[in-house]
Amino acid sequence: MASSSTKPISTPPFTTTISSSSQPSTRSSLLSFLRNTTPTPISLKLSHSRNSFLNSHSSSSRSLSIKNATKTIESAETSRVSKVGGQDADSQETKPTILVSEKLGEAGLELLRSFGDVDCSYDLSQEDLCKKIASCDALIVRSGTKVTRQVFEAAKGKLKVVGRAGVGIDNVDLQAATEFGCLVVNAPTANTVAAAEHGIALLAAMARNVAQADASMKAGQWQRNKYVGVSLVGKTLAVMGFGKVGSEVARRAKGLGMQVIAHDPYAPADRARAIGVELVSFDQAISTADFISLHMPLTPSTEKVFNDDTFAKVKTGVRIINVARGGVIDEDALVRALDSGKVAQAALDVFTEEPPPKDSKLVQHERVTVTPHLGASTKEAQEGVAIEIAEAVVGALQGELAATAVNAPMVPAEVLSELAPYVVLAEKLGRLAVQLVAGGSGIKSAKVVYRSSRDPDDLDTRLLRAMITKGIIEPISDSFINLVNADFTAKQKGLRISEERVVVDTSPEFPIHSIQVQLSNVDSKFGSGVSEGGDISIEGRVKYGKPHLTRVGSFSVDVSLEGNLILCRQVDQPGMIGQVGNILGEQNVNVSFMSVGRTVQRRKAIMAIGVDEEPNQETLKKIGEVPAIEEFVFLKL
Ligand SMILES: NC(=O)c1ccc[n+]([C@@H]2O[C@H](COP(=O)([O-])OP(=O)(O)OC[C@H]3O[C@@H](n4cnc5c(N)ncnc54)[C@H](O)[C@@H]3O)[C@@H](O)[C@H]2O)c1
Numbered sequence: 001m002a003s004s005s006t007k008p009i010s011t012p013p014f015t016t017t018i019s020s021s022s023q024p025s026t027r028s029s030l031l032s033f034l035r036n037t038t039p040t041p042i043s044l045k046l047s048h049s050r051n052s053f054l055n056s057h058s059s060s061s062r063s064l065s066i067k068n069a070t071k072t073i074e075s076a077e078t079s080r081v082s083k084v085g086g087q088d089a090d091s092q093e094t095k096p097t098i099l100v101s102e103k104l105g106e107a108g109l110e111l112l113r114s115f116g117d118v119d120c121s122y123d124l125s126q127e128d129l130c131k132k133i134a135s136c137d138a139l140i141v142r143s144g145t146k147v148t149r150q151v152f153e154a155a156k157g158k159l160k161v162v163g164r165a166g167v168g169i170d171n172v173d174l175q176a177a178t179e180f181g182c183l184v185v186n187a188p189t190a191n192t193v194a195a196a197e198h199g200i201a202l203l204a205a206m207a208r209n210v211a212q213a214d215a216s217m218k219a220g221q222w223q224r225n226k227y228v229g230v231s232l233v234g235k236t237l238a239v240m241g242f243g244k245v246g247s248e249v250a251r252r253a254k255g256l257g258m259q260v261i262a263h264d265p266y267a268p269a270d271r272a273r274a275i276g277v278e279l280v281s282f283d284q285a286i287s288t289a290d291f292i293s294l295h296m297p298l299t300p301s302t303e304k305v306f307n308d309d310t311f312a313k314v315k316t317g318v319r320i321i322n323v324a325r326g327g328v329i330d331e332d333a334l335v336r337a338l339d340s341g342k343v344a345q346a347a348l349d350v351f352t353e354e355p356p357p358k359d360s361k362l363v364q365h366e367r368v369t370v371t372p373h374l375g376a377s378t379k380e381a382q383e384g385v386a387i388e389i390a391e392a393v394v395g396a397l398q399g400e401l402a403a404t405a406v407n408a409p410m411v412p413a414e415v416l417s418e419l420a421p422y423v424v425l426a427e428k429l430g431r432l433a434v435q436l437v438a439g440g441s442g443i444k445s446a447k448v449v450y451r452s453s454r455d456p457d458d459l460d461t462r463l464l465r466a467m468i469t470k471g472i473i474e475p476i477s478d479s480f481i482n483l484v485n486a487d488f489t490a491k492q493k494g495l496r497i498s499e500e501r502v503v504v505d506t507s508p509e510f511p512i513h514s515i516q517v518q519l520s521n522v523d524s525k526f527g528s529g530v531s532e533g534g535d536i537s538i539e540g541r542v543k544y545g546k547p548h549l550t551r552v553g554s555f556s557v558d559v560s561l562e563g564n565l566i567l568c569r570q571v572d573q574p575g576m577i578g579q580v581g582n583i584l585g586e587q588n589v590n591v592s593f594m595s596v597g598r599t600v601q602r603r604k605a606i607m608a609i610g611v612d613e614e615p616n617q618e619t620l621k622k623i624g625e626v627p628a629i630e631e632f633v634f635l636k637l
């Protein structure tokens, strides 16, 4: 089970704790991270009213993905009134602005309007889109809007989520979205059947020359001999890309009596077998098929995968259907293959450039049947897609989870709700550790040690790592960190975060016993925060649902991480708590928690004092002047 283990950690023997405290803000803090905003009562209100993942583990057993994304570059005060909206939100709250740049089904629009201000502006130029985007929290597109890096730059940090009302996200610059911490969600399921039906429609129409014969009749002709077609039954269809659409096409083609083979490097063989489809290599698929139907996404590795070389390998007289993306075919090569007779016919719904140039040889080709990207265009699919994307976008703006995030890690909802209090702890530990660094910068390497009774493989730490990254980076830079961009930003700043999971013999009921954050190769402004190994080292635990600091350097303490914190190293002697407490009390600074940890009685001790208010300089100076205090540091949580 365990890869490594340590002895159980017991309660520190020399720890005294004085407590008086307020409620933790676990939920609001987690939501705020998902949104990357400051916790507010509004966050809680919205999450409760929508039965969010934080208080309804059981609402869905789907694997959900984090979809934060929201962020704010305004001050905490500003964000309090501007970050999210909704009819049930606080009246002072500004509704989010949602730009819909292509036609969307009415049911989806209604849902969006119930939550935010919806601006339907179709056919925007790039320039106009860039102008508008600066005031938008969300953008919803179909395949016709190019969401380029320029768009994310123009958004100036305001854009929180891009919703793609459909499957293909090749029109969204995902790298740029991630760098800007903007979540991208899509609606991957609602148009599958529509696309598959359109593929079958094109297959049959092409085989029987329906479009050409129709045009000819409308031109007054009656050409029965010219439009003799080919039969489908018994022919081999190669489905290239055996995903959602590909497998639905395969199912339907089998119903038409075709032999179906498929090529998909990532598809599970048992899924293919269940439909009676054989998975074969690319070359085998294209060289044996009478019909080839394309259903793979457009990616750098599929771009122009059908080119002169490929067409040289196909069976002479093959017929090609493309309802995936135009870019997977080298269109000039296809024209050459059609002209040479290598390819008998093509039926295309998608094009490299949309709309294609009016004089496109491919579109004008007599043996090519074309439709203007209609695969997803059924009433049913468009309503379904609109609802799917509206729900995803609204949820993302509320910091909830989405099943369809494209550029954020998948964290199952039940994992997330279990980790919620540790998420708060993780950020606070990161935030504390960085404040112990002299000068606050130059951190190149952080190590996080998770102590847990669970098997290391059972512990999904991506969310915690992202929170620690946020805690370390945000106080010393103007970066905002969320789950979308945490790893990217750390890498960009040259911060390497390594993780170690240590198995300890504690209750398996809790996912984590403690989290330790170590910063190496940096000087500390508080020498006692440095461990024997020379690293700044702090450790915390969740106790009764609240984050606690339990170790600083080699001193054990126990202080609830709320408000702000003063750490003092002192000569261990009676009266210290009273002296410092008096100084703070004189300035009306309320002490919420106090804990003294020491190594040896009457030698050195660390006093950790939680304070609700930020003491002024004068107060801090007075604390420093207490003769027994050797060093101290004030830390904001
Ligand atoms: N014309 C339309 O209106 C319309 C409608 C829906 C979907 N689409 C397009 O159809 C395509 C498929 O959509 P989907 O919903 O089935 O997506 P999907 O993700 O379910 O399926 C895509 C499949 O392609 C496979 N694949 C990836 N690289 C491949 C490669 N090099 N060779 C072969 N297979 C590869 C993947 O493993 C996956 O199984 C997408 O490009 C989508 O944009 C078009």
Ligand SMILES: O=C(O)[C@H](O)COP(=O)(O)O
Pocket: 142, 143, 144, 165, 166, 167, 168, 169, 191, 373, 375, 376, 377
């Ligand atoms: O990828 C998709 O979902 C389809 O190509 C549909 O695109 P559309 O939303 O522009 O019709």
